[in-house]
Amino acid sequence: MIKTILFTAVAALTFSGSALHASQGTGERALTQVGTTSPELATALQDLKTTLYTKKTPLTFDNGAAASNCAEYSNLLTNHSPEESVRNAEIRAEYLVCDAVRLISNESFLVKRHTLPATAAKALLERLDLRSFPSSLHNRATDQSHTLKKLLISGTVKMTRDSVAVETDEQFFSLQIAAVVSRPASNRSVKTLESEWIVWVGDEMKNGNYKSYRTLIVRPPTPSSGGQYTGSIYPPH
Structure with missing residues (x-):
C-alpha cells in the first residue's frame, strides 16, 4: 500500500x-x-x-x-x-x-x-455479479436477478468494445474498462499471469439525489463464482 x-x-x-x-x-x-x-x-x-x-x-x-x-x-x-x-x-x-x-x-x-475481445462489454452486461460490490443496484439484486441486464431490463443499452451503459427513465449506469492488468503468479512450477480488469463505474439517479463514480476491480469467473464475473471497489472507502 x-x-x-x-x-x-x-x-x-x-x-x-x-x-x-x-x-x-x-x-x-x-x-x-x-x-x-x-x-x-x-x-x-x-x-x-x-x-x-x-x-x-x-x-x-x-x-x-x-x-x-x-x-x-x-x-x-x-x-x-x-x-x-x-x-x-x-x-x-x-x-x-x-x-x-x-x-x-x-x-x-x-x-x-491492448485490444479487448469483442465480447468484453457484453460480459459486463450479462455476467458481472452486482451482489459482489456496493452500488445503487446492490440491494435490488437477488439470487435469480443480479446482473445489469436483468436488473435494468427495461433500459436502453449502448455498448462499445470497452464499455456498456444502460439508461432507464430513473437511472444511468455505466461500466468502462480502463485497463487489463496481468500479474505474475506461480502455478506449481509454471509461472502464469492472473488477469483482472480495472473498470470505471458511473452510477446516477436522474432525480439528482444519488451519484457515484468509483473504480472497480473485476475478476474473471471461477468455479466458486458460478461462472460469473465478480468485482470489488478500489479503494474500498
Missing part, C-alpha cells in the same frame, strides 16, 4: 523505470503487464510525476482536508474517506485515473497497448 506522498511519487517513478529494464533482462512475464484501453490512463502512466501533481477540482475529505491532485488524494485515502455529498461524488470522477495509477504503480509494470 502507498504510505506517504513521497513514497507514492518516488516509488511510482522507480517502478516505471525498473519495468522497462526488467522486460529487457528477465522477460516480460516477470512483470505486471498493463494493457490500457483508456487513452487518459495510457497518458497518465507515461508520465507519472506529472500525473501525480496535475491540478484537479478540490475533493473534500471527512477530516475537513481537501485533495487537489493525485498525490494528495492518495495520501488522504490512507486514513480518511471522501466526504459524502452529490457534488463531491461528481468531483471524484476526476480522480478515477488516480485510483488506477495508485493500484498499478504498487508493483513493477510494463504498459502495452
Whole structure:
C-alpha cells in the first residue's frame, strides 16, 4: 500500500523505470503487464510525476482536508474517506485515473497497448455479479436477478468494445474498462499471469439525489463464482 506522498511519487517513478529494464533482462512475464484501453490512463502512466501533481477540482475529505491532485488524494485515502455529498461524488470522477495509477504503480509494470475481445462489454452486461460490490443496484439484486441486464431490463443499452451503459427513465449506469492488468503468479512450477480488469463505474439517479463514480476491480469467473464475473471497489472507502 502507498504510505506517504513521497513514497507514492518516488516509488511510482522507480517502478516505471525498473519495468522497462526488467522486460529487457528477465522477460516480460516477470512483470505486471498493463494493457490500457483508456487513452487518459495510457497518458497518465507515461508520465507519472506529472500525473501525480496535475491540478484537479478540490475533493473534500471527512477530516475537513481537501485533495487537489493525485498525490494528495492518495495520501488522504490512507486514513480518511471522501466526504459524502452529490457534488463531491461528481468531483471524484476526476480522480478515477488516480485510483488506477495508485493500484498499478504498487508493483513493477510494463504498459502495452491492448485490444479487448469483442465480447468484453457484453460480459459486463450479462455476467458481472452486482451482489459482489456496493452500488445503487446492490440491494435490488437477488439470487435469480443480479446482473445489469436483468436488473435494468427495461433500459436502453449502448455498448462499445470497452464499455456498456444502460439508461432507464430513473437511472444511468455505466461500466468502462480502463485497463487489463496481468500479474505474475506461480502455478506449481509454471509461472502464469492472473488477469483482472480495472473498470470505471458511473452510477446516477436522474432525480439528482444519488451519484457515484468509483473504480472497480473485476475478476474473471471461477468455479466458486458460478461462472460469473465478480468485482470489488478500489479503494474500498
